[in-house]
Amino acid sequence: MPLSAQAGLVRLLVVGGGITGLAAAWEAIRGSEGLPPAEVVLVEAADTFGGKVRTEVVDSLLIEHGPDSFVAYRPAALKLIEELGLADQVISISGTRTVYLRSRGRLRPLPSGMGMVLPTKLWPFVTTGILSPLDKLRAGFDLLLPRRLRNGQDTTIGAFLRARLGGGIVQRFADPMVGGIYGASVDELSLDAVLPSLRADEAKYRSLMLASLAAGRKARSAARGPSSPFRTLNGGLGSLISALVEQLTAAGVSLHTGLSVDRLTPLPGGGAEARFSDGSTQHFDAVVLAAGVEGSEELLKAAAPAAAAALAQVPLATSTVLSLAYPAEAFANPVTTHGWLEADPAPISGITVSSAKWAGRAPVDTVLIRAFVPGRLGAIAEAPEAELIAAVTDHVGGVLGAQRPPTSVRVSRWPRMMPKYTLGHLDRVAAVEAGLANLPCWRVAGSPLRGVGVPDCVADGRRQADLALTAAALGRVRVEE
Known part of the structure; x- marks a missing residue:
């Protein structure tokens, strides 16, 4: 069996420091029913944690580069927030929810x-x-x-x-x-x-x-409380990442950015030897792969080629978010809508007016808008940044009647990071799990397989950590017997 640096603890390697991986680490240190807390090492190849969950504050603007909210009817995110002591920071949509659909050239209320x-x-x-x-x-x-x-x-x-x-x-x-x-x-x-x-x-x-x-x-x-299911945090979703990193570090989790896993090799008893990009190696009892489709697939190729091949069949899309800040006086009428969706041809799939939808996102004299450009829109999604900005600002400004361009633009591109759950997706999920049947302590977690929203990723990260640790504990018992 792999040797634990702390006697008696199961060692868990989490690959990927997005919300899925951080949730997996959180589950591991808390100790599931019947299992002791684990010793956890989490590595993230990028220089920051959070993955697509990233909040930036610039000139009093709270900019979300990825998701800006989560749904309350899937409870995993709220449960995690409560465990972290952030429940008093949860906010719901501000004001009356007004959302439109642009259809046949007009904005029409849903x-x-x-x-x-x-x-x-x-x-x-x-x-x-x-x-x-x-x-x-x-x-x-x-x-x-x-x-x-x-x-x-x-x-x-x-x-x-x-x-x-x-x-x-x-x-x-x-x-x-x-x-x-x-x-x-x-x-x-x-x-x-x-x-x-x-x-x-x-x-x-x-x-x-x-x-x-x-x-x-x-x-x-049965309705009680806010009518909208959407929630976020006062300081943006990035504050969830910050709280996780802070509390995981305080609990003794070994967190690393700028470090990747080059190779995973199965060990007798079900664990893994991990070779890291700095040349070091360590042994682990269990592994949770939360590195997206391509990162997880690469690490499975040698040890579980069938699982890797099934994972490679999950198509990936590029998505882009543009954050546009306008002076309020750029519009003849106050922009109070929470946003619109596009049913007509357009360079965007829709917008969210963050300054109207959420409290504290922008100064009162500023309108902050998030415009979405999914890869399925074709050439515009792959256009050079200047061309993309021009097309999006022309369209958004035209629909809203902006009399001047935005004073600030942030472009957040996420190339090939959005798994598409196309026809036969559940068969691919089953094939990945079948391909890992002989490696029960190795688990693939997160958006590649079981849900793209923040609550889905949190729930699956926690579940896969629990499954990996349970399998490792059972394997340890068998060896001791």
């Missing part, structure tokens, strides 16, 4: 009660100007159609929704909303990997509309 793809209130959906009368009539056929899905047969979100609700729902709601989050067209995305609840809804209710309306009634009857 119907009240509109979910990700389906309405939870009937009348606002019937009266919305986003859909044509024919689109609404076609969506109503869902109330009459029989069940369409077969057990065990995955399909794309787009194909399923077109069959049940028609193309209008897909083009005007599903693709801007779901595609915007997952960085791909709904005609690529797996129903079972991204929106498995739709399969369950059809099985239970037959009609997706009936299921969504029933869910809306239930949610309204």
